[in-house]
Amino acid sequence: MKDSFGREIKYARISITDLCNLRCKYCMPEEGITKKDCSEILKIEDFIKIAKALVDLGIDKIRITGGEPLVRKGVITLVRQIGAIEGLKTFAITTNGILLPKYAEELYKAGITSVNISLDTLVPEKYKDITRGGNLSDALAGIEKSLELGFDKVKINVVLIQDFNDDEIEDFVRLTEQKPIDVRFIELMPFKGQHELALGKYLPGDVVLEKVPELRRIDDEDPSSPARYYKLEGALGRVGLINPLSHKFCDRCNRLRITADGFILSCLHSRKEIDLRGSLDEPEKLKQLIIKAVNEKPLSHKIENGELMDRDMVNIGG
Ligand code: SAM
Ligand code: SF4
Numbered sequence: 001m002k003d004s005f006g007r008e009i010k011y012a013r014i015s016i017t018d019l020c021n022l023r024c025k026y027c028m029p030e031e032g033i034t035k036k037d038c039s040e041i042l043k044i045e046d047f048i049k050i051a052k053a054l055v056d057l058g059i060d061k062i063r064i065t066g067g068e069p070l071v072r073k074g075v076i077t078l079v080r081q082i083g084a085i086e087g088l089k090t091f092a093i094t095t096n097g098i099l100l101p102k103y104a105e106e107l108y109k110a111g112i113t114s115v116n117i118s119l120d121t122l123v124p125e126k127y128k129d130i131t132r133g134g135n136l137s138d139a140l141a142g143i144e145k146s147l148e149l150g151f152d153k154v155k156i157n158v159v160l161i162q163d164f165n166d167d168e169i170e171d172f173v174r175l176t177e178q179k180p181i182d183v184r185f186i187e188l189m190p191f192k193g194q195h196e197l198a199l200g201k202y203l204p205g206d207v208v209l210e211k212v213p214e215l216r217r218i219d220d221e222d223p224s225s226p227a228r229y230y231k232l233e234g235a236l237g238r239v240g241l242i243n244p245l246s247h248k249f250c251d252r253c254n255r256l257r258i259t260a261d262g263f264i265l266s267c268l269h270s271r272k273e274i275d276l277r278g279s280l281d282e283p284e285k286l287k288q289l290i291i292k293a294v295n296e297k298p299l300s301h302k303i304e305n306g307e308l309m310d311r312d313m314v315n316i317g318g
Pocket of ligand 1: 066067
């Protein structure tokens, strides 16, 4: 599928729940989200219908996300069924890692090829603070388990937060020296409930290159990736910079997003959503709605003009 600006759309992110076992300060309000009635959240079989329609239309990469996808009941069944869809080349998950020691092996067997784990600090007290109660050791155990299993890619996502983790940038970069792991720094984005925190704590990705000048730019393995990659000499892993604000990557964006309540969004920051719920049992109609979303995909986000989503990040899945 090509959008109206000629971008080839190959990648879909499916949020399978808006619930989470953590409460990261930049992602969720302290009180948590208003729990949606289960009838508002899609069933496992609905996600599979959407995934099949997406792959039929040429999507070859799917990422499962949340909320926290591993708290969703039936996640393994869902992953097994999506993993079996012919034509899917890359099947990934983004998780906070807390439940990976329990589920990583089943995810691996079900065909997940790539695991992204969110981790914003390597200091236990700071982890407890930013996640409002999480244990760093659980997330680290999840990362170790994923490395042991040998997924094609294991990546750590670090959201850059001023006066919180700028003093740990070098420690994160050093993790790539000994382990085949990609550490990706993401610029903090403003979202509905959290935009004040985000605006006050934003740090441009280039700060990583200032703190670790020995990082060298390397060629792009995947030109559509939002990350630009760097490496320390002799390191096993890479360092990625994802800079949606300081260096917009909308011109190479190839993705669609499905929310847990059954809407399709063609841009993370767009207020335009298309409701898929009434068409889940009609594959052709479902495909027409997906094509409509692709045709309406905006050229770029407008966060710099103060345009904010009506949803929290936890509702969209990153
Ligand atoms: N619970 C999973 C996790 O934490 O990886 C998946 C969902 S989470 C919403 C997906 C990604 O969005 C995480 O890497 C998280 O750090 C990132 N994220 C959440 N809020 C953000 C914000 N305001 N700015 C930048 N990234 C954000
Ligand atoms: Fe949960 Fe992930 Fe959001 Fe943290 S970033 S609150 S782990 S959904």
